[in-house]
Amino acid sequence: MRIGVHPNNLHLRLASVWPGAFADLDPIFVPYSEGRDTASLLEAGVIHVGGTGSTPPIEADARGLGVEYVGASAPRPANGAIFVRAETDVESVAGLAGRRISLIDGSFHTYLLARSLEAEGLMLDDVERVESGTRDSLAELLEGRVDAWVAMSPRLEKAIGRTDLRLIVRCGATIPNRSLFWSLARIGLSSAEIAGIVSELARIGGEIAADPVTAAHLLAENDRSGTGADAWGQIVRSRDFSVVSIDAPVLAEQQEEADTLFRHGHFDRAVAIGRPLQATK
Template structure:
């Protein structure tokens, strides 16, 4: 079975590096640069399964692709934040009207922004979304080209510690911010392979929790300096690596996000979300 791996999904990056991940199952890891392309690449049969934030599968479904959820990580409350420059005059979400926000639009950033704006009585239409990579976002914020940056670990802690940025709002309880693992109906994988994929992710999560130093070494690489290793250690130890099979609660979370993004105008039509088990049972 072919598994898609992009740089932003640490579970699958670790699975690719971790000896014995997925047991004796025959797998091939296919690298690709952009998680938002996951649905399209599964549809093209480049690979059978992938992992992203919560928003890309919703976008794929809105484009007519038959998304099936397989599993999800535990929530990641510290992996997303709205940052402003250290000397910014912005101090609260209600001041974001007509401001420029740097983000990876169509990732979980979009949902985090929508929910954050709702807290201040605003909507996505009240800000200007600026599509940028994390590094470009960091540069744009430092130059004053944008007012807010939606950042992820480890850059949240790094830039706050360096005095570059200041926290406006942490992901926290705003959204669950899980990784979700998914496929499409008709993808090139058997039910047994999909079950093995989920079981392997569950086992990997347990292994990382039991040996975080090994995960740090694999992700940081042999040439990493002490600062880089410390940053990766913060990422590894700062999240719950538990993975659980898709369930009614995951479906409900995805449905809530779909409804929110539809209400904000990002989806033209409402979506109905299905889980892997429900889809298999109906096949």
């Protein structure tokens, strides 16, 4: 089983260094740079399953790749926020109209921004989305090159409490912000493999929750952002690492996101969300 691992999916990132993880599936952990690459790696057969936020599998379905959902994390309301400079005249999301917003476009950042804008009668086209890529979004915000920044862990925790920033949105109830574990129908995972993936993710999640100190040190040892074990410990303790099989409510959340992004013009056609992964061999 070739399992994709990128830095922003902490569950699979920890699994790749967790003793005995996925042993029954003969795992090969395949590192890559970011979640938006998951669909192309699945399409090319480089990986068999990956984990991302909610938006990349919808992007894959929009490309006609035939996403098959495997499992889902609990909602993660703390992992996502929108900041502006404290000195700005932007007091709320309504003030973002016409402004430049730094984000990882095509990730859950896009959905968080769309839902936040929609609540104020605005659309994605009412702001200028600026792809953050590998740039230092915090520096760009503080230097005035962008007007707002959609942030996530671990940089979000470093930004909260800064006196030169103003927090105007937390994920909270705005979006569920789950991690989704998914594949493509063409890969043809078996029912036993599907059950094994979900079971092992749930088992590892339970061990992470029971031993956050070890998890934090593993993240710090394999980190390029300069985030230390204490900061990772705070992040691990704030997160629910439980994982469950895909069910109708999770698929309904995904469909709601797909419909929202279509309504905002992010997709040029409606996207129909698929079914939970079934046995294919």
